[in-house]
Amino acid sequence: MSIINKLLGPKPEYSEKIEILGVEEYKKAVNNNDVQLVDVRTPREFRGGHIARAVNIDYFRGADFEKAFEKMDRNKPVYLYCRSGNRSLKAARKLVSMGFEKVYDLQGGILKWK
Template identity: 70%
Template sequence: MKILDKIFKPEKTRSNKIEILDVDVYKKAVNNNDVQLVDVRTSGEFKGGHIARAINIDFFKGKAFVEAFEKMDKTKPVYLYCRTGSRSLKAANKLINMGFEKVYDLKGGILKWK
């Protein structure tokens, strides 16, 4: 029975305050706009290439991650991305729990950007 529960367990519902955008929609939103654009990868990954005007706030930095986002405007949308979209979705959920009103995530991460 437990195996079937794992197979058919409904996917966790995510907040309606998080929207996952395809690369074309995401590019239009962040290009030529003054948005809060954040790369949640490590600094090494960030140095290897990132989206123009993005700032780097490493998801794995715990307290530093929270402190950096606490300085941001929670009423303005935040655009997140990582390598594949997994970390950024976790980060998005964390931001909603911190009180951010709207978070956009890049579907497939920066691997889909190029």
């Protein structure tokens, strides 16, 4: 559990399955080629630059968003990011409600990635 999660106090029900990682910890994790790495920004944002090996699944696509994740392994961790961390946290909550067991979110989004 990250220090931030500890400092924020009581955790909502979904947070056992969602962990927000700082940039360095996230980078170490996604350097493993065997991760489900997803950019939840729009295709236009994605074309403007993204993390290597990420797939683009636009959070704002509603049913298409859910369909895309139905093809993924719910027991394997999913690493999400967006521009600032807001959309990806919403997406993480959605994934947990869909049955995903562990979701990691990049704190501060791609704006913090260097």
